[in-house]
Amino acid sequence: MKYTLDTIPVLDAFRQDCQCPLCRLQINCEDGYLDGLLSSAYMEPECRTRTNQTGFCRRHYTLMYERRNRLGLALMTHTHLQELIRSLEETLGETGKKRSKIPFFGASGAKEESRPARIQARIDSCDICDQLEKTMRRYAFTTVRLALDREDFRQMFEAHGGACLPHTALLLDLAEETLSEKERPQFEALLRESVLGRLREIEKNLYSFTQQFDYRNAGIAPTPEAKNSVEHALNRLAGAIVGEEAALPPHND
Numbered sequence: 450m451k452y453t454l455d456t457i458p459v460l461d462a463f464r465q466d467c468q469c470p471l472c473r474l475q476i477n478c479e480d481g482y483l484d485g486l487l488s489s490a491y492m493e494p495e496c497r498t499r500t501n502q503t504g505f506c507r508r509h510y511t512l513m514y515e516r517r518n519r520l521g522l523a524l525m526t527h528t529h530l531q532e533l534i535r536s537l538e539e540t541l542g543e544t545g546k547k548r549s550k551i552p553f554f555g556a557s558g559a560k561e562e563s564r565p566a567r568i569q570a571r572i573d574s575c576d577i578c579d580q581l582e583k584t585m586r587r588y589a590f591t592t593v594r595l596a597l598d599r600e601d602f603r604q605m606f607e608a609h610g611g612a613c614l615p616h617t618a619l620l621l622d623l624a625e626e627t628l629s630e631k632e633r634p635q636f637e638a639l640l641r642e643s644v645l646g647r648l649r650e651i652e653k654n655l656y657s658f659t660q661q662f663d664y665r666n667a668g669i670a671p672t673p674e675a676k677n678s679v680e681h682a683l684n685r686l687a688g689a690i691v692g693e694e695a696a697l698p699p700h701n702d
């Protein structure tokens with residue numbers, strides 16, 4: 450796969466004071482997709498063909514429900530349901546099928562998924578997640594390139610402790626996919642030092658936070674780092690999920 454560089458948004462995100470600049474980029478993109486979909490994109494045939502097929506995941510149904518365009522959401526959900534009913538008629542129509550222990554390969558040689566797996570795939574598929582994944586791969590590619598090519602960016606990357614765990618996996622994936630044998634160890638060393646350095650700090654702060662609950666430490670005020678350590682740890686482990694880091698830009702719709 451060929452990726453294009455998208456330098457400006459990546460530089461902007463790394464210049465901000467946040468726990469994971471890639472989480473920041475992801476949240477901003479997510480907000481843009483939600484807005485775009487609910488303002489007019491849902492009327493475009495190409496977009497509707499996609500959303501009819503995929504529907505949305507839990508998070509994105511919830512976020513769309515919280516915005517005010519009920520008509521847009523109703524129209525997309527209606528045509529998605531029509532498509533889903535057609536496919537469920539087939540899946541649930543295959544009555545009396547037993548679960549196969551070994552994957553079944555059909556006449557075409559393709560692996561046939563079990564019925565629960567087919568339904569689960571429907572539940573998991575999401576047009577916004579698909580769009581986000583494509584964009585985040587481009588941003589991760591740009592991050593890897595900038596970290597190798599620019600000293601000022603390398604310093605910002607270190608100062609942020611690299612990225613959260615899900616985005617560390619994404620960066621490593623892009624490094625494996627796109628870097629030469631010569632460049633890869635260089636980027637991987639930077640990633641390892643940055644990510645592990647920040648995780649060790651968070652681990653220490655978290656320990657110091659737990660010590661606050663010991664009666665022998667009563668009256669000693671926790672450091673700001675210890676105070677925020679639970680939030681920092683969760684956002685590092687799972688990507689921005691709690692506190693200000695996870696907040697979408699304010700909306701008045």
Ligand SMILES: [Zn+2]
Nearest residue numbers: 469472613616
């Ligand atoms: Zn992240």
Ligand SMILES: [Zn+2]
Nearest residue numbers: 506509575578
């Ligand atoms: Zn989604």
